[in-house]
Every structure is written in C-alpha cells, then in structure tokens.
Amino acid sequence: MSVEPALILAILVGVFHASLYVLIRGTAGGRLPIIVGAAILGAWAGDALGDRLGINLLSIGDFRLLAASVLAWVGIGISSAVAILGPSKGGA
Secondary structure (H helix, E strand, O other), rough: OOOOHHHHHHHHHHHHHHHHHHHHHHHOOOOHHHHHHHHHHHHHHHHHHHHHHOOOEEEEOOEEHHHHHHHHHHHHHHHHHHHHHOOOOOOO
C-alpha cells in the first residue's frame, strides 16, 4: 500500500495553517476538528487547482505550496464563517 505524497504534504500544510490560525486567534472555540479538516481539504484542493492552472510558484517537487496554502486559508475562512453564521448553542 502506498500513499500519494500530495496527500501527506496536504495534511502537513493543513495542520500547520490550522495551528497558525489558532495561534493568531487564541482559541478554536470547540471547532478545531472542523478547522483542521477544512484546512487539509483546502490544501489538497489547492495543490490540484494549482496543477490545473499551472501555478508553480513556491513548489516542493510536484506539490504547489503557494496554491495549497491559499486554499487552506480559504477553507479555514469558510468554516469559521459558517460557524459564526450558524445557529448558536445558547438559544434565545
């Protein structure tokens, strides 16, 4: 069984950017698994999109680090926006 290197690098990039987000924000508010998952999926999609668009700035082998990082932050932003706009636990 072999694992594609892009998946492993996407996991590393996603976890790094999710950790950076929590460091900047100070807390994840109980939604850390969602943020990490969104960052990993964003990084993986960013590498694939960078491949399709031919974005080869700052690459590690065939892995497009710049595109992966940008889409990891997009994933973090979307998951945070959904958490803010979604229903609250307290209720009125």
